[in-house]
Amino acid sequence: MSDTARPQQTDRREPFTRDDLPRRAGPRPATTDTNPHTQLDQQPEAPLSQEIEERVGRLAGVVLAPSRRAPPNTTGFYLKPEYAEGPADGFMLKTEFAHLHPVPDVSLHLTLPEPIRTQAIEKGWAEPHPLAGQPTISHLIVLLYAPRDRQELAVVHSLIEASWAYARTGSVSAA
DSSP states (O other): OOGGGGGOOOTSSSSOTTTTTOOOOSSSOOOOOSSSOOOOOOOHHHHHHHHHHHHTTTTTTTTEEEOSSSSSTOEEEOEEEEEEEEOOOGGGGEEEEEOOTTTTOOOOOOOOOHHHHHHHTTSSSEEOTTTTTTTTTTTEEEEEESSSHHHHHHHHHHHHHHHHHHHHHTTTTTO
């Protein structure tokens, strides 16, 4: 991969926008079409999942705890109540805005605001959750595919930051 084709570095300050989200290489991974909605192949090595947790845990106001809307051993990403000022559709349940499925899956469910949600789906990074938009389930929830390498980790983390920012303030440019 040439330097000009690489995704942005991991210290990116702003989430990707509709125009600069790179296309994910290769075919989409296989996933289930029912609950639990999981990724079945193209999974990363365990250290990438640990890095996702570490990076998200450093975002302002985030608490890592067991998910209340996912199978056992899924790590929920919650905002402390005083940080959770975004709209209701920015959350999956209470202040949980995303969760990371355990190894070997390592995909995530999260809320992504428009137009980033549509772009992430169009460019191969995500797919809609099969229950998105049903009662008590945000229409913004997607399955974000597990990063297969460090370059993809940078993109995945930026999309997680977009979800976090939207849950915090209703904007993707929250600091």
